[in-house]
Amino acid sequence: xxxxxxxxxxxxxxxxxxxxxxxxxxxxxxxxxxxxxxxxxxxxxxxxxxxxxxxxxxxxxxxxxxxxxxxxxxxxxxxxxxxxxxxxxxxxxxxxxxxxxxxxxxxxxxxxxxxxxxxxxxxxxxxxxxxxxxxxxxxxxxxxxxxxxxxxxxxxxxxxxxxxxxxxxxxxxxxxxxxxxxxxxxxxxxxxxxxxxxxxxxxxxxxxxxxxxxxxxxxxxxxxxxxxxxxxxxxxxxxxxxxxxxxxxxxxxxxxxxxxxxxxxxxxxxxxxxxxxxxxxxxxxxxxxxxxxxxxxxxxxxxxxxxxxxxxxxxxxxxxxxxxxxxxxxxxxxxxxxx
Ligand SMILES: NC(=O)c1ccc[n+]([C@@H]2O[C@H](COP(=O)([O-])OP(=O)(O)OC[C@H]3O[C@@H](n4cnc5c(N)ncnc54)[C@H](O)[C@@H]3O)[C@@H](O)[C@H]2O)c1
Ligand SMILES: [Zn+2]
Ligand SMILES: [Zn+2]
Numbered sequence: 395x396x397x398x399x400x401x402x403x404x405x406x407x408x409x410x411x412x413x414x415x416x417x418x419x420x421x422x423x424x425x426x427x428x429x430x431x432x433x434x435x436x437x438x439x440x441x442x443x444x445x446x447x448x449x450x451x452x453x454x455x456x457x458x459x460x461x462x463x464x465x466x467x468x469x470x471x472x473x474x475x476x477x478x479x480x481x482x483x484x485x486x487x488x489x490x491x492x493x494x495x496x497x498x499x500x501x502x503x504x505x506x507x508x509x510x511x512x513x514x515x516x517x518x519x520x521x522x523x524x525x526x527x528x529x530x531x532x533x534x535x536x537x538x539x540x541x542x543x544x545x546x547x548x549x550x551x552x553x554x555x556x557x558x559x560x561x562x563x564x565x566x567x568x569x570x571x572x573x574x575x576x577x578x579x580x581x582x583x584x585x586x587x588x589x590x591x592x593x594x595x596x597x598x599x600x601x602x603x604x605x606x607x608x609x610x611x612x613x614x615x616x617x618x619x620x621x622x623x624x625x626x627x628x629x630x631x632x633x634x635x636x637x638x639x640x641x642x643x644x645x646x647x648x649x650x651x652x653x654x655x656x657x658x659x660x661x662x663x664x665x666x667x668x669x670x671x672x673x674x675x676x677x678x679x680x681x682x683x684x685x686x687x688x689x690x691x692x693x694x695x696x697x698x699x700x701x702x703x704x705x706x707x708x709x710x711x712x713x714x715x716x717x718x719x720x721x722x723x724x725x726x727x728x729x730x731x732x733x
Contacts, residue, residue: 395410395412395413395525395526396409396410396526397411397451397452397522397524397525398451398452398453398524398525399448399450399451399452400439400446400447400450400452401449402448403440403441404439404440406439409449411521413527414521414527415529416463416464418464418531419464419465419466420464420466420467420531420532421464421532422460422461422462422464422467422470422476422529422530422533422537423528423529424456424457424458424460424461424476424478424527424528424530425459425460425461426458426523426525426526427459427475427546428456428457428458428546429457429523429524429525429550430455430456430550430551430553430554431455431524432554432555432581433582433649434454434647435452435454435512436649437647437648437649438514440649442649442660442667443513443514443516444514444515445504445514445515445516445517445519446514446515447515450521451512452522452524453511453512453522453523453524453528454510454511454512454513454522454553455523455553455555456511456523456524456553457475457476457478457540457546457549457553458475458478458523459473459474459475459476460472460474460475460537461527463533464533466534467533469534470533470537470539474539475540475542476537476538476539476540477537477538477540477549477550478511478523478536479537479538479553479554479557479718480510480511480512480554481495481496481501481509481511481536481714482498482501482508482509482511482518482520482531482532482536483495483498483501483508483509483536484500484501484532484535485535486500487500489508490535493718495535495718496508496714496715502517502518503518504516504517505517507714508714509531510714511523511528511530512524535718551585554715555581555582555585556585558582559586559645559688561688561715562582562586562643562645562688563586563593563641565684566642566643566686567641567684568589568590568640569595569640570593570594570596571594571596572593572595572596572640572641573596573597573598573599573635573639573640573641574590574595574597574598574599574639574640574642575598575599575601575631575639575642575643575675575678575679576598576599576600576601576616577601577602577642577643577644577645577646577671577674577675578602578644578645578646578647578671579600579601579604579607579610579611580602580607582645582688583602583607583611583645583646584607584611586643586688587611587614588614591614591615597617598614598616598617599616599617599619599631599634599635599639600612600616600618600619601621601627601631601674602618603620603621603622603651605620619631621651621674626677627678628673628674628675628677628678631674631677632677635678635680637681638678638679638680638683639680639683640680640683641684641685641686642674642678642685643686643687643688644671644675644686644687644688646668646670646671647687648667648668649668650667650668650669650671652667652670653670656668656669671687672687675687688715
């Protein structure tokens with residue numbers, strides 16, 4: 395089959411690779427009908443995640459038609475159309491039982507975090523879904539069958555960015571009447587803004603430097619701010635919000651804008667990417683309130699001031715989104731709405 399593979403830092407290739415096959419009795423093989431590129435794929439391609447090797451198949455936002463099922467797969471059959479949440483979860487360890495599926499203890503023999511599809515050897519070495527076919531392990535836990543009447547583009551984003559953005563607003567504890575700062579207006583940031591509006595935040599301030607992304611944010615009702623126009627964006631936000639925002643949600647990650655020094659340090663592996671958004675967040679958030687990061691990886695970060703976190707009781711929160719539970723709720727709600 396053909397697949398998109400990592401081919402060294404800053405390089406990807408479309409190449410012939412081996413077809414996946416059933417390896418365990420609860421695996422399924424899915425013929426991919428739609429797949430997407432996530433901001434997190436940039437971290438892999440830019441060399442910010444350990445455990446990448448030439449020929450590794452990328453992609454973790456994927457759906458398709460079930461082609462083959464292992465003999466222990468219960469609720470999925472050949473021909474079903476499924477979405478595939480990106481964490482690989484066993485369904486019965488401590489973390490799965492607490493619905494923290496992305497932290498599954500049994501799916502990544504190479505590290506502490508749970509396994510992720512298409513996210514390098516350090517997250518379990520599972521081939522990704524930017525391919526004609528994908529093997530999905532633990533198919534009784536992850537994939538969800540999609541009603542026929544929903545088109546791929548109506549459900550594909552449930553595999554990652556839609557639940558990720560909702561989860562960001564949940565761990566940041568966005569409530570009615572809050573002032574929320576959303577850093578980064580890529581797909582995750584823009585969806586986060588939409589969730590904030592649904593949760594009736596009274597003021598949403600969207601920050602980026604890319605004009606068309608800021609314009610999208612504006613069309614959703616956010617105030618917009620180009621961080622390149624300010625020396626101290628965080629301090630400016632604190633001023634314009636009279637003491638800081640109730641919640642700051644970082645939808646930027648390690649691929650954010652980097653200073654020259656950060657670029658050098660990152661190349662020398664002394665630092666793992668950008669800390670620009672964390673710096674803005676820690677200045678922009680009101681005392682005793684939370685800032686959270688949707689970033690999927692936290693690498694080594696030099697010279698990060700933790701003064702605000704300690705003295706002003708900020709509560710930073712972060713992690714990899716446990717998409718199984720959020721996907722399920724969204725499909726259920728969508729079905730209810732349509733009925
Ligand atoms: N935790 C999870 O489970 C999870 C899941 C999906 C995505 N993510 C992460 O969410 C982040 C956003 O994903 P995306 O697909 O929207 O990425 P993206 O790269 O498309 O968007 C990031 C945006 O941030 C902007 N930006 C750069 N530096 C900034 C700064 N200092 N302040 C404000 N904006 C800045 C960029 O211009 C860009 O528009 C990524 O880091 C991704 O890895 C995490
Ligand atoms: Zn992703
Ligand atoms: Zn588990």
